[in-house]
Amino acid sequence: MLIGNVKIDTNVALAPMAGVTDLPYRLLSKEMGCGYLVTEMVSAKAILYNNKNTDELMVMDKSEHPIAIQLFGSDPDIMAEMSLKIAEEKKPDIIDVNMGCPVPKVVNNGEGSSLMKNPKLVEEIVTAMAKKCPIPVTFKIRTGFDDTCINAPEIAHIIEECGGAAVAVHGRTRAQYYSGKADWNVIKAVKDRVSIPVWGNGDVVSGPSAKKMLEETGCDGVMIGRAARGNPWIFKEIKTYLETGEIIPKPSYDEICDMIIKHATCLCEYKGEFTGIREMRKHFAWYTAGIKHAAYLRNEANHVTSLDAMVELVEKMRKEIIA
Known part of the structure; x- marks a missing residue:
């Protein structure tokens, strides 16, 4: 898979998770065959104001590449300026933008999955970042904000038209949080709407389920979140199954x-x-x-x-x- 000019050798990724996907866990996932890593989400405003705790979230090891630093925020100018700052100072391969976090304190601030309700603001953010940032900018979204607003295909189209390099789709609405069944039909609809790479996320827990998602949605790669907690072996399991059809034993x-x-x-x-x-x-x-x-x-x-x-x-x- 190519995201901009960044080559991803294995189309199995570790989804960003606050409090989980820190440097130690990313290194373990990489060792187990994960092809693409994303940091915990980082506040663009916190970077702007030189928050020291934020800097720790952006520490990377040279063995992690290809890796993205994930930003969240809602001010197009700040997002653009901080993406440039990160690209120049931290040197990740990709900047990812969180448009899927369901946590109230993020949503109530107009950030994370709240952006799914505001296509115009999404357009402004993507446009500003794509113009300013020298490396690929990607976006992680949900199917929509709630059942009355299933608009992931529209948001993904805006992202592509405004210069976004890829999109990851979590197959749940913000209202669902992490409950219920992920809607892979919406992931398929996104893939049918755009030509940029699409990551599918939600209910992939094994090699067979990863293959099923790829086949049913046509997505370019699978992104693993909660199924990877306490289970870095899942990347080896999925990679092996996709390459050989073999189901490897669970860890002893x-x-x-x-x-x-x-x-x-x-x-x-x-x-x-x-x-x-x-x-x-x-x-x-x-x-x-x-x-x-x-x-x-x-x-x-x-x-x-x-x-x-x-x-x-x-x-x-x-x-x-x-x-």
Whole structure:
């Protein structure tokens, strides 16, 4: 797949997720075969005002390319200026724009999925960014704001006409958040309407479901969000299935234990032990979902405050609980 002049070798991407797709998790996903990475979303206004916490969200490793930094905002001039600033200073391959976040504090500020209600503003944002930014600018949208406003094909057409390089479509409305079934028919309608690359997102949880989405919608690639939490192996699973038709075995308990330790170690190296271990607790819960005594393990993990203690808990889990 080509997005502008950026080549994507494997059409399986990691969707941006706040609090999840930080540098450590992106590196794990890349190792597992993910072809395209997107950072957590970053506020354009926060960059403008030199917010230090925002800078951390844009740290990238050289091994991550191709990678996009995702921006959110609603002021066309600020979005354009900050995309230029990011392109020149951070040097990602692509700037992605969030037009799908359903969180009230984002929507109530006229940002994220609120933009689905304002095609004119979308046109202004895309036009301003495409003119100013020297690298490809892409957009992540939803099917619409609610059932009365299913307008993803129209928004995608505006994006293409105004210079956007690709669009990712989450097959749910803002009103749905993450509930219900993703509407792949709207993703197909978007693909039929535009000639730029289209990522499909929603209800892809395996190799077969990824292939089914590609076949039913005609989209160019699949973007994996919640199904990747605690499961970086999904990228290897999908990549293998699409290339060979083989369904690889699920990770063993030992592999899960090894990955938890690797993830925790990377988080502590990147964010420091105090923050890293506390952030690892939610990942631990995702990794252990479905494992025997998972509730007990999560409770234990929620009291862990050091990397050594996390490793000790994992080894206890390996020997006593899942052996």
